[in-house]
Amino acid sequence: MANQKPILKADDLSKRYEDGVLAVDHLNLGIRPGEVYCLLGANGAGKTTTINLFLNFIPPTTGTCYIKGIDVTKDPLEAKKYVSFVSENVMLYGNFTARQNLEFFAKLGGKANLTKEQYYQVMRRVSLQEKSFEQRVKTYSKGMRQKLGISIAIIKDAPAVLLDEPTAGLDPKAAEEFLEILTELKIEGKAILISTHDIFCSSACSWASLSSASS
Amino acid sequence: MFGELWKRQLVEDITSSKFLINFVIILASVIGFSLLFLGHFQSLEESYSKNTNANDQLLSESSKELVRLLSAPLEFGMKPGPFLFISDGYEEKIPKGLVFRPKGYTPDIKETTGLKKASSPDLSVFYSTDLTFIVQFLLSFFAVLLAFDAFTSEKEKGTLRLVYSNPVKRGHLVLAKYMSALLAIGLPLLLGLIIGLILLSLSSVVPISSGFISGLSLFFIISLLYLSVFVLIGLLLSAFSHNSKNSLVLCLLVWIFLVVILPKSSGLFLNLKRFDVPTEQEIEERVRKVEREVWNRHSHEDWMTRSGQDASTKLNVAVSNEEQRARQEVYDLYLRKKIGAVRILQSVNFISPSSLFEYSASALAGTGLFHFEHLWKQVTQYRRDFLNFFMAEDRKDDQSDHLYFHPDYLSRRPVDFNRIPKFEEKDIKTGERLKDAAKYLVLLGLYNIFLLILVFNKFQKYDVR
Numbered sequence: 001m002a003n004q005k006p007i008l009k010a011d012d013l014s015k016r017y018e019d020g021v022l023a024v025d026h027l028n029l030g031i032r033p034g035e036v037y038c039l040l041g042a043n044g045a046g047k048t049t050t051i052n053l054f055l056n057f058i059p060p061t062t063g064t065c066y067i068k069g070i071d072v073t074k075d076p077l078e079a080k081k082y083v084s085f086v087s088e089n090v091m092l093y094g095n096f097t098a099r100q101n102l103e104f105f106a107k108l109g110g111k112a113n114l115t116k117e118q119y120y121q122v123m124r125r126v127s128l129q130e131k132s133f134e135q136r137v138k139t140y141s142k143g144m145r146q147k148l149g150i151s152i153a154i155i156k157d158a159p160a161v162l163l164d165e166p167t168a169g170l171d172p173k174a175a176e177e178f179l180e181i182l183t184e185l186k187i188e189g190k191a192i193l194i195s196t197h198d199i200f201c202s203s204a205c206s207w208a209s210l211s212s213a214s215s
Numbered sequence: 216m217f218g219e220l221w222k223r224q225l226v227e228d229i230t231s232s233k234f235l236i237n238f239v240i241i242l243a244s245v246i247g248f249s250l251l252f253l254g255h256f257q258s259l260e261e262s263y264s265k266n267t268n269a270n271d272q273l274l275s276e277s278s279k280e281l282v283r284l285l286s287a288p289l290e291f292g293m294k295p296g297p298f299l300f301i302s303d304g305y306e307e308k309i310p311k312g313l314v315f316r317p318k319g320y321t322p323d324i325k326e327t328t329g330l331k332k333a334s335s336p337d338l339s340v341f342y343s344t345d346l347t348f349i350v351q352f353l354l355s356f357f358a359v360l361l362a363f364d365a366f367t368s369e370k371e372k373g374t375l376r377l378v379y380s381n382p383v384k385r386g387h388l389v390l391a392k393y394m395s396a397l398l399a400i401g402l403p404l405l406l407g408l409i410i411g412l413i414l415l416s417l418s419s420v421v422p423i424s425s426g427f428i429s430g431l432s433l434f435f436i437i438s439l440l441y442l443s444v445f446v447l448i449g450l451l452l453s454a455f456s457h458n459s460k461n462s463l464v465l466c467l468l469v470w471i472f473l474v475v476i477l478p479k480s481s482g483l484f485l486n487l488k489r490f491d492v493p494t495e496q497e498i499e500e501r502v503r504k505v506e507r508e509v510w511n512r513h514s515h516e517d518w519m520t521r522s523g524q525d526a527s528t529k530l531n532v533a534v535s536n537e538e539q540r541a542r543q544e545v546y547d548l549y550l551r552k553k554i555g556a557v558r559i560l561q562s563v564n565f566i567s568p569s570s571l572f573e574y575s576a577s578a579l580a581g582t583g584l585f586h587f588e589h590l591w592k593q594v595t596q597y598r599r600d601f602l603n604f605f606m607a608e609d610r611k612d613d614q615s616d617h618l619y620f621h622p623d624y625l626s627r628r629p630v631d632f633n634r635i636p637k638f639e640e641k642d643i644k645t646g647e648r649l650k651d652a653a654k655y656l657v658l659l660g661l662y663n664i665f666l667l668i669l670v671f672n673k674f675q676k677y678d679v680r
Contacts (some may be wrong), residue, residue, distance in 0.1 A: 055380050057680050077382040085380035091372040093223070095230055107219045108381040152377070162380075 006030030006080070007191035008037075008054065013063035017047050017208065021030070023049040027063070033159065033189040036182065038205035040196060047195030048088075050119045051164045055085060056194070067160055081110060084153035088165035090145050094138030096121060098148050101137055102155060109156035126151045127177050143174040150181060161185060163194045216383055220391035228399040229272050237357045238403040244349050245407030246552040249414045252300050252345075257420045259295040266292055281608055281626040284601075284635065290314045291594055294640040297427045300415065301434045302576040303346040304583020313594045346411075347576040350404065351439045351569055355445045355474055358400050358643075362449025365392045367675060371459060375679045389450065389674050393447035393667075396446045401439050408435055426645060433579055437652075441572035445470070454673040462479050477567040492552045501546040505541040509534060512646060523616025523624040532618045541555040552592065557584055567661050573654035585651050589643050597638045606638050606664065666668045 008031040014025040014047050018138045023046040031037045040046040054065045069131075070079040080128040094103045102119050123133055126147040137145065146166065153161055167175045175198070185192060194205065228234055270289045277283040293310035361506040369375040377386065408431055411481040416423045449466055456462035561565065562569035571624075602620075609615050612626035619625070 052680060055376075057376065057379070057678070077384065080380060081381040083380065087373055087376050087380075089373055090377070091374065093227065093372075093374060096223075096229060096377065103382070104219060104223050105377065108378065108404065110382070117668055147588075149377075156381075 004032050006032050007068055008162075008193055009066040009069075010050070010054075010182045011064045011066070013050070013053060013065060014061045015046070015058065015138070016061045017051060024053065024060075025146075031191040033158075033191050034186055035195065036186050036205040037194040038194045039195060040199065042197055047197075051085075051193070051195050052082070053161050080126055082160060083160040084109070084156040084158040084164050086146075086149045086153045086163045088143075088168050090149035092137045092145060092148060095136060097136055098128065098134050098140070099132045101148065102151060105152045106155045108160070111155060111157070111158055114155070122149070122151045122155045125154065126181060131174055134181070143171060146170060146174070146178075148190065151204065154181075154185070159189075159191060161190050161192045163192065163196075165196055165198075167198045168195065172180050216486050217387040217391060219617075220378075220383070220387055225398060226394035228395050229402075233357075233360060234399050237400070239362070241349075241354065241357070241403040242407050242410070244353055245346070245404075245411050246414065248346065248349060249300075253415070253418050254397045254469045255298075255419050256299065258366055259299070263292060263295055266290055269608045269635065274334050274467070274637070278635060279628045280631045281605065281612070281628055281630045284605060284630070285620060285622060285625075288314060289638070291590065291638055291640070293582075293590055295654065296581070296642065297415070297423065298430055298580035299582060300421070301410070301430060302348060302573070302580040302582050304346045304577035304586060313591060319535070329411065343560060346408075346434065347573055350441065350576075351572055354400060354404060354438070355569065356470060356568075358396065358442045358445035358559075359449045359466045361396045361399055361472050363453055363462045365396070365450050366453040366674065367456050367459040367462045370679065371458065378680050385675050385677075386671055389671055392444075392450060393446060394448070397439065397443055400442050400446070401435075404438060404442075405435060406412065429645070430485045430579060430648075433649075434576060437572065437575055437579065437659075440656065440663065442566060443663050444666060447670055448473075451666060451670045451673060454670060455678050461512050474569040475569055478573070480569045492550060492556050496534065499547050503543050505545055506538050506673035509538040509541055519578055520621070520623065523618060528621070528624065529618065530620045532624070535621060554584060554588065565658060568659060571655045571659050571662070575652045575659065578643070578655065580654035581648045581650055585648070586643070588639060589647075592638055594638065597636065599634050604619055604634075630665060 003201050008029070009081050010029045013024055013027040014022070015115070026089055028049065029037060032069075039045075039050055049058070049128060050160070054067065056065075056072045056079070059073060060184065067079040068082040070082070072079040074110070077172050093142060096104070098152070099116065100117050103114070106114055110114045120130075124130070128144060128147050132140070132144060137148065146169070150166070153163075167178055182192065182194075270287075270291075273287045273289060274284065277287045294517075299635065311455045313420040358612070366375065369378070379385075412423070412428070412431060415421045426476060449462075450468055452465045452469065453459075512535050513530070516530060517527045520528045520531045522528060529574060549579060560568070561574060564574075574583075578585050578638055606619060608628075608630055609626045612628050614628075616624035
């Protein structure tokens with residue numbers, strides 16, 4: 001895997017916001033298949049900004065992000081075919097069931113024609129209870145929603161995975177279950193970028209970088 | 216991809232409490248209005264029938280002597296039709312009808328003040344309530360409520376980030392939300408119209424024809440065009456806002472401005488004096504003035520009536536006809552100015568989609584100002600036919616001096632009532648109605664296109680975080 005090209009790559013990436021805050025300062029990174037890179041830092045350190053730059057939610061001030069060799073600002077639609085995303089505080093569509101949410105995002109990610117059982121399998125994998133599969137998401141706890149968010153990322157089966165504060169608000173047991181899933185994804189050969197301020201999360205990572213809030 | 220976005224949005228919209236409340240209120244309004252309309256229409260028909268009978272009665276009594284036909288003051292109100300269900304074209308400044316007001320010579324046409332509205336006073340408050348009103352106010356409000364948080368709610372939930380972490384075009388989401396909202400507002404309206412139509416057809420009061428059903432279908436399409444404007448306004452303001460509360464406040468303010476303030480503010484300018492429209496009193500003064508001017512012009516001549524064939528009698532008749540023409544010109548000018556003033560005010564209101572919708576619905580239904588102009592044209596033609604008939608009958612009488620239209624020198628023979636031309640208002644053809652509605656529809660269409668472009672452009676730069 002060390003000989004393989006990076007799936008996620010940042011070249012001299014910087015982002016300065018309109019109010020002058022320098023959130024990301026000349027970041028260079030390359031994450032290969034099977035590697036987990038952890039952006040560790042306090043609030044305001046630029047971790048989420050980095051994720052947002054990879055997803056083309058905001059344009060970089062300088063530098064470039066690549067997903068599978070594709071410049072995310074030049075061809076965002078193509079680049080997004082190869083990345084899954086788990087955001088912090090996932091709410092999803094409350095009036096839909098877990099399976100319906102999963103089905104919707106799977107189709108958006110290009111995974112049409114999956115069976116119900118395939119959706120159930122993914123939800124079992126993230127340790128969601130069977131009885132909750134057809135329950136409306138508005139009845140879910142935060143931990144359950146986070147698990148569902150992870151299953152949405154899994155079902156897309158993209159080579160890159162971006163996770164923004166995936167363990168925020170999770171109890172220790174759920175956090176441990178998450179780390180197990182992370183390890184499984186790593187073994188499957190996913191290139192994973194995590195932004196977190198949870199130092200225990202970094203134990204599953206191949207690489208970690210520590211950043212502080214910009215002045 | 217677009218299909219998935221649209222399907223999900225549609226299910227969410229239709230299963231929401233907003234939609235349920237909207238659905239119940241719209242259905243109740245349309246059904247309630249349909250039932251009220253039945254009673255209102257019946258009394259309008261009775262009133263119109265009463266007028267027609269009164270005219271026939273007058274003609275019948277006058278038919279005992281031909282010359283008395285010139286003295287019969289016939290009143291012609293605007294004929295009620297089933298299209299009033301769609302739009303009653305309520306314009307308080309529009310004349311209610313026309314009347315022959317003879318001055319002893321030829322009849323002239325002027326606005327009537329004598330025609331009565333539907334007899335039941337309890338229904339008076341609903342005279343200006345029609346389907347157009349329900350769509351114009353109620354449904355447009357619901358359209359805005361459906362769309363105001365289209366983007367902001369997804370942003371607040373975090374689902375927008377999740378959606379756009381996938382290869383989804385921004386425009387697809389806009390289109391999905393737009394189409395879904397339009398369907399969610401159109402569905403209850405369509406159902407309401409169908410139920411309303413069934414209620415009307417079950418009663419024997421309102422005549423339902425294929426023309427009426429086509430008109431109702433067109434009204435539905437026009438309504439969608441109008442409601443689309445407010446869905447787009449909701450989407451646009453949602454794309455400008457970053458939270459749902461701000462978006463709601465903005466949407467409500469814009470709705471109040473476009474639907475309530477702007478159309479009604481033209482009423483501040485609806486002082487007819489500004490358009491040089493004389494009052495009734497001024498009209499009568501002008502009429503007397505032109506009458507005096509005509510007679511003064513001939514004051515040096517001998518126009519005293521003597522016998523039928525005397526030159527002075529003939530001059531008297533000629534001057535009287537000149538006086539009548541001058542009088543009619545004053546009345547015609549008055550009506551033209553009044554209609555012109557309303558048209559100018561309508562053009563001021565073109566900026567309001569609410570007014571555009573109202574005018575297009577009224578034109579489609581053939582009511583309001585359009586109806587009055589049509590009536591005026593027909594009554595003018597009837598006047599010509601009436602006078603031609605009169606002259607033809609008079610020429611058959613050798614005892615008459617045939618001096619048109621001095622009452623002392625015309626035939627006093629009885630005339631067969633059944634041969635007297637009766638005024639019967641013809642319905643406005645569908646093509647004419649559509650032609651009149653077309654300009655408003657084009658503007659509504661342009662409004663939609665403009666707003667759609669704005670929404671698409673704005674959302675391209677929308678911060679989805």
